Amino acid sequence: MKRTLLHAVLLAGAFVSVFPYLLVVLTAFKSQGQLNSTEPWLPGVPPTGANLARILEGDFPRALLNTVLMTAVLTAGQLVFTTFAAYAFARLRFRGREPLFWLYLATMMVPGAVTVIPLFLIMRELGLVNTWWGLLVPFLFGTPYGIFLMRQFFRGLPAGLEEAARIDGAGPLTILLKIMLPLCRPALGTLAIITVISSWNSFLWPLIITSGEDTKVITVAMATLKGGVGVDYNLLMAGGLIALVPMVAIFIFFQRHIVRSVVLTGLK
Known part of the structure; x- marks a missing residue:
């Protein structure tokens, strides 16, 4: 029981730590319309690489x-x-x-x-x-x-x-x-x-x-x-x-x- 509780706490801490990075990845591959129409923690379908292309075209x-x-x-x-x-x-x-x-x-x-x-x-x-x-x-x-x-x-x-x-x-x-x-x-x-x-x-x-x-x-x-x-x-x-x-x-x-x-x- 203690071991299960320990793993649950560790998993919760890992999720809190990783979640911001997950949002970065998901948002980077969404279009503007997908960003406004989907929840932040859901991926855009289909994903787009237009944002990466736009930013790599600049400075x-x-x-x-x-x-x-x-x-x-x-x-x-x-x-x-x-x-x-x-x-x-x-x-x-x-x-x-x-x-x-x-x-x-x-x-x-x-x-x-x-x-x-x-x-x-x-x-x-x-x-x-x-x-x-x-x-x-x-x-x-x-x-x-x-x-x-x-x-x-x-x-x-x-x-x-x-x-x-x-x-x-x-x-x-x-x-x-x-x-x-x-x-x-x-x-x-x-x-x-x-x-x-x-x-x-x-x-x-x-x-x-x-x-x-x-x-x-x-x-x-x-x-x-x-x-x-x-x-x-x-x-x-x-x-x-x-x-x-x-x-x-x-x-x-x-x-x-x-x-x-x-x-x-x-x-x-």
Whole structure:
């Protein structure tokens, strides 16, 4: 009886979680007439691909490509610079290391919306508004969360490995690249997944710093689909479906790593 009740609760929770995505798919393949004449949770008969064709004829493919490029660059930058910074905070000894780390980590308590305006003013003074540099630079060189995660993982590795490498004449860079990094694959995978998801879903900063088609990302492109008179829900859901497919694919192929990332971040 308890097992049956547990499965019923889990099924209800799964339905609530999946239902919004189901509505996106169903609405994306409905015509305007089917949207008004059928219930939201029922499919349109026959389904139509006109909405996807319409949205792919505009600037949406360019926004999708921009989002892929932004996500790839930010993920690569996070992995490289976060790893170097975390290794320095975890293993290298220098004056003021701990106060500097905890001061940097304290910035996690500041809401992102608070720093948007100062950050925009800095980018404006540097002439980086509506440029790729302005879009990427604030998040390219690591984040407090990423550095904290990697630092904790580095601190959990056996110190004997590093000491043995030093005896053999290896320097800090060699130790990091040839000994530490191969052992940090779970943490690197965690950081990569978190960065990909957050970069793909980023909206506020791209909306503020960019205004042209050359730097528009998919979240901003979807926001512009809302007209001043009304909303074309069929077109909006078609765009949402295109934006959703890569994230679903990542979850399907990397769900084991995603679960591991949840465990890892929870323990650390």
